[in-house]
Amino acid sequence: MKSKPQDIGAVMADGRRILRPEWTQWRHEDTGQGRGEKPPETDYAYNCSETGIALPKPDLESLGRKTFAECAENRMSIRKYSKAALTRDELSFLLWETAKIKQQRNEWSRRPIPSAGGRHCLKTYIYIDRVEGIPQGIYVYLPDEHELRLVSDEDGQKDKLCKALYDQDFDSAVIFLWSAVPRIMEYRYSSVAHKMIAMEAGHICQNLHLAAEAIECGCCAISAYYQADVDELVRVDGEEEFVIYAATIGKKRE
Numbered sequence: 001m002k003s004k005p006q007d008i009g010a011v012m013a014d015g016r017r018i019l020r021p022e023w024t025q026w027r028h029e030d031t032g033q034g035r036g037e038k039p040p041e042t043d044y045a046y047n048c049s050e051t052g053i054a055l056p057k058p059d060l061e062s063l064g065r066k067t068f069a070e071c072a073e074n075r076m077s078i079r080k081y082s083k084a085a086l087t088r089d090e091l092s093f094l095l096w097e098t099a100k101i102k103q104q105r106n107e108w109s110r111r112p113i114p115s116a117g118g119r120h121c122l123k124t125y126i127y128i129d130r131v132e133g134i135p136q137g138i139y140v141y142l143p144d145e146h147e148l149r150l151v152s153d154e155d156g157q158k159d160k161l162c163k164a165l166y167d168q169d170f171d172s173a174v175i176f177l178w179s180a181v182p183r184i185m186e187y188r189y190s191s192v193a194h195k196m197i198a199m200e201a202g203h204i205c206q207n208l209h210l211a212a213e214a215i216e217c218g219c220c221a222i223s224a225y226y227q228a229d230v231d232e233l234v235r236v237d238g239e240e241e242f243v244i245y246a247a248t249i250g251k252k253r254e
């Protein structure tokens with residue numbers, strides 16, 4: 001779906017403003033947190049099935065044994081994959097190393113990626129095409145339970161998603177789609193929150209790149225997509241939650 005034509009100059013000026021927020025005008029007392037309001041919570045499971053697919057805790061002794069230097073040196077964007085499916089353990093590893101909650105204290109949590117104020121305002125959706133033992137469909141990841149919940153498995157979903165990604169699905173085994181829930185970051189950072197949200201998205205995708213490399217998978221970040229179409233596919237409203245970044249994953253070709 002194409003959106004209305006925009007005043008490109010004004011949009012670019014807005015974009016630059018977001019990248020250099022006015023910290024001098026940010027005041028704690030003007031934020032939800034400063035006013036003592038109840039912190040907003042991320043609802044990970046409002047748009048999905050009630051039952052989940054529990055993922056195994058990844059066996060870090062056998063998966064991902066490559067060194068950091070090997071992963072960082074070899075990482076590159078890969079857009080051609082083998083037809084092989086990922087194992088459930090490999091998928092579990094990718095989710096564990098990008099989004100699993102390791103420690104939670106009130107609204108602060110520790111996860112594999114840094115987040116301003118420990119807020120963590122991203123959610124992970126995945127489209128599964130080829131993972132052993134998991135049916136095709138769009139799932140949301142529950143980062144506390146380490147579990148997937150089905151969002152949708154409607155017919156023609158793969159084609160719709162591919163079109164929504166400007167035909168950039170690259171016949172991958174799995175597509176990660178990260179959404180942002182801005183109010184989580186705005187509660188503490190109000191007018192300076194939005195740059196932090198974008199930075200957090202960069203962190204999660206970089207972890208995915210390195211984790212993929214560790215298990216001989218290829219990865220490619222995707223930022224070009226039709227916003228409304230992708231939001232509709234993952235069943236979010238496009239205002240309070242919207243997709244901010246995506247990445248394809250597949251086993252490397254021999």
Ligand SMILES: Cc1cc2nc3c(=O)[nH]c(=O)nc-3n(C[C@H](O)[C@H](O)[C@H](O)COP(=O)(O)O)c2cc1C
Pocket residue numbers: 075076077078168220221222223224
């Ligand atoms: C924010 C961002 C958005 C990107 N969006 C796309 C995209 O929509 N489609 C694509 O094929 N590659 C995309 N890429 C991958 C870049 O094209 C790639 O990182 C760049 O060509 C450098 O190659 P390398 O990753 O192999 O070092 C994106 C990368 C970043 C960091």
